[in-house]
Amino acid sequence: MSEEKPHSRIDINQATAIFEDSQGWFKSAWVAALNALIPFLGPVVVIGWGRALYEHGLTEPNQLTEVAFERDLNIGKDTAPGILGWPAALLAIDGLRRILVWGTGLLLRQLTEHLGPDLLVQLEVLLYGGSRLASWAVTLLWIPWVLLLPELVRRVYQGDAFPWQNPGPSMLAIKMNLDGYQKVVVMSGIVLGVSWIVSGVFGWLALFVAPLAWAVLVHLAAQWHRVVADHGVPGTV
């Protein structure tokens, strides 16, 4: 078995070392968290900040740089659609479902006098049951995004703004480095899952945890790029 080069290894310890080695990581994370609070623009800035972290991940792995609002907003404008497009679409579908259910429920209740209570109950059961089914379907649609996230981040930060349009290079990269990709998906998936759980349980803590999770995830994507680059996959910058 050929020895893996140390720098082309997927290593969660290296990805979390940014919190041990870089000075003032706490401040950097808080600044990112505060920026994330800005409505609509916040996530864009954090995604832009991720690009700086990604570049550090490629060259100086143990740096957690601070958010530079203007720079990160500009980078984020180009990179956020490729990374957040899919989840944004899913959240929009789910939001639409909730609005439709809420609106229809309200309408049904207002029509109680005309419909009668019996019919109202039947229609409400249908409405909420259908809504639950739709919610399950949307949940399943998260699977491709979760599985492809590290590759998506890698390609977007490498300058390919919409990798969904051209999946060929990604398939090739994953196929040629399947072991490495499996590792990076497991680690990034766990990081993502932990941040979602913490956000779900402690609400407000999400503000702090989400940028930290994003920093680790981006670092893992940078490691994944080093693996891909080392194997000379065509199309790798």
Next chain:
Amino acid sequence: MDIKPKQTPYASPEATPAATTVDIGQAFSYMTADPQWLNKVVIMGLVTLIPVAGYLVVFGWMREIFERAKEGRQELPALDFGTQLEKGIAPFVAMLGPMAAMMIGMFGLQLLMIPFALLAEATQGTAVAGVLGALMGLLGVLISLVMFVAIFAISAVVPEVMRRGMRGEMMPILSPKASIVAIKNNGGAFLMVLVGSFAFNMISQVGVMLCFVGMFVTMPLAMVGMSHLLAQWDRVAGDPQAA
């Protein structure tokens, strides 16, 4: 370290002397038979954290345990993300089948009520409305009863659906005859499977009481026992295709 496949009577459903029984004790012993069980179980516990996709992988891992237990191998499979993700699709889809069927059935029954409700509204204040009201009340009770029985029945057949999913069948719900025959002919053994699955479900929940984090050990550990139990049940029930 590689663990060589080892034939042990307690770990192998094939080696069980009586081919018509399911032994819950064997499934419990199997959970910790692999010297590296804790590592593997904790890793799978962490995998369950991966949003949505983690469950597919865990289903695939259970399927590998099921296959190994049938071969009499006591070592638990290590995480093999790609393979287990692929293997997990069949049991995952198989489990969705009964739930979807129940939801569709409920929709059908509710739709059945709508014409009566419309008629009752149109004939409000007449004697017909009274009759319709009574009829709807009766139908409502009937629907509740059907739903209660359906929920109970679906909970009861989950292990059988899971077994067939582990065999790679995605839609066992479309060919229920094989399952009905297997359960009918081996009622005692299936009852043991239900008792066992209840016990493993309890084990799975214990972790929640241990500051929630314990669940990442108890949940996959219970899955190991459950997979072995299903492997035993598979030996008793036999090949659904043959049935």
